[in-house]
Amino acid sequence: MTALSEATPPGHGGRRLFDRVTRVRELGIVLALAALFGVTGAVNPTFLSFGSIRDILLNSAIVAMLAVGQTLVIVTRNVDLSISSIVGLTGFGGALVLADSPAVPIAVVIAGCVALGVVCGAINGLLVGVAKVPALVATLGTLYAFRGIDYAWAGGRQVNAADMPESFLSLGSRSVLGLPLLALVALIVLLAVGWMLRNLRAGRELYAIGSNPDAAVLAGIQVRRRIMTAFMANGALAGLAGVMWAARFGTVDATVATGKELDVIAAVVVGGVAIFGGSGTVFGAALGALLLTGITSALAVLRVDALAQTAINGALLIAAIVLDRVLALRVAAALRRRRYRDAR
């Protein structure tokens, strides 16, 4: 159990040990975030200004939302590499409709993009859940396929901000109660998905599937349907992210979000979601996205070479995974010892 919001019941040593270690996963990110803001703020106080923090939130909103969706999939011991292509397809498609058919209401365009994302997710879900193609391969395939459709649709065309209605573009820059709208949307998605994963049967069953797929079948869980749902929900969020991308950046072509899937998976893993499924929370994943974006911003403020930033992100990712692995081994060894002591 790794949910941040969970209270610690007074309990046995094993429980406390587990709690502490699993908590550290998310606590670690919070500490890293604190250190990041502290150090960077000390060097350059403007980093902590309202405008700067607002920018970081805005920049991390899309990745955070994708990380939330990706967590749904990774928790089931799968992965979705195709999200960047879904973002590209829906982002470009949405922008194109807005530019060419101004009569279509914005809400319908958004709904259409989400629906398109769901369709893409359903294709992934069918390949992985029903046809039993390993997720890594299936979604690598759809990564190219969706992007190919995107290219064919665009035919080299680019949609500029000037082609889209102002009321749509303002969604990307507007603030509500001092928070950027996009960050607010991501936050609402985060809270909703986090609540569902924790409190609904469907949510817990995703963890069960990732934790022990065979046992999930024996427990009567509709594994296929759940995996389908996870991919479709992830697709829906990618569709929403596509619209957000178009609103935020204004200029979109067929290459939108290329390569973004790796940033998202990095955020998820840094956020303490086990890459082999079964544990981790969307809150951790969102924090991971915030941390990676924060580092990018901080490095810019600290005038670190932009080229070095990628390397630093990579190092951080490896550090997170190594830490995760070391902790897991420690826990295993500690439990082994404890059993050994109990047995005596």
Added chain:
Amino acid sequence: MAVLALSDVSKSFGAVRALRGVSLKLEAGEAHALAGENGAGKSTLVKILSGVHRPDTGQILLNGSPVTFGGPADARHAGVAVIYQEPTLFPDLSIVENIFMGRQPRTRFGRIDRAAMAEQTGRLFAGLGVELDPEQAARGLSIADQQLVEIAKALSRDAKVLIMDEPTAALSGNEVARLFGVVKALREQGCAVLFISHRLDEIFELCQRVTTLRDGTPVAEDLIADITPDDLVRRMVGRDLDALYPKQDGVPGEVALEVHRLTREGVFTDVSFRVRRGEIVALAGLVGAGRTEVVRAIFGIDRQDAGWVEVGGRRLRPASPTAAMAAGLALVPEDRRQQGLVMDLSIDRNIALAGLAEVRRGPLISRAAEHARAQDWAVRLRLKFARLSDPVGVLSGGNQQKVVLAKWLARKPSVLIVDEPTRGIDVGTKAEVHRLLSELAVGGMAVLMVSSELPEVLGMADRVLVMHEGRLVAELPRASATEESVMSAATGRTAA
């Protein structure tokens, strides 16, 4: 009318006919035992009743009318609860979540009702006398604790039919007594129970009726009151035991393998023993006692925390299978599909795999040498195959096991370790494997055999070492090793 019944059910897996024409009736308020040796088809029958497998022919009858279980969920909705032989827990989730997964109580708004879950778990644990923290994650629980969680899971279901596939294998006497108390209460409330156990005394204590399976075929259905344990054993075995265990007496020679105070914390402790050339030593014990772990450490797969292993008087480098092989050790692992064979690779290539250095011509592997080596061993072990170039996966379980044996025997080891050498293979091949082991021992090889089958242990071993919870608790020479003496040591009833 029976709550749940099987009518003339057959099931095959590839060429293996697991069940043939089995009929079985589970009546409300009755505990029905299923007896039979390993491989008799008991677990397959359980999996058909629980919706994991579908019968090839025959019917499942629920309250007299035919039903089709499309999966475990269907069986569960029909009121069938199963305690499987192997625990099927979710390591990342808490015990409470494990118990209620897939059918958590919900509040009116669809939210999981954690308070209700905690309350029901508390009651279940109190009834079973379990003292586990329900919020603890399932990862790291001992086998016995996992089994208790499985039991709580099944009992939480208000089942009409409770199926228990060796639920007591890892439990202590107290835990078994409490389990039986709960099961008897359920039975009296009208629950139908199907019970599988290797411990005959448990069958006689709990059940009213017993069906015996042999090689997938039902051989008898009796009222417990009408028969004795000896009758039951005769029905289960139904053949001459001596032919199945053709043990010749070897002459023990020098010590080939010495294990000195081997310890891996939390897994096994202070294990010391010797195996001489010409003898077969069996390592017996319950599942989870640490036997496989000990042989893994001897062979260098896992690192020991303390102690050492000597082969032919020379100490072995720890945690190095390469060193173990060079010293003359061979290990035929427990799980031949995962650990013993490359299923898609041909028979001859599998046989050559452990001795590639010997089939080399310069930097390349010689197909001719590989083939010759395989041909030689295939004949010696009477392997049944179409072509040596066929993938190993097409062979029957028994013949696959012979391929694993051939792979290691081709290296001419001085010490052969076999882990569950006859698990899941047919009776005929079983006898052949036993004859082979016996011949190897007589020929001067030291054989260490891990086996969960008591008749095999008693029939084949010159000495029996018994493990209980990670410790070696008894060493019994062939003459004094009996089913009772081995089992009482394995369940910890006698002091070391």
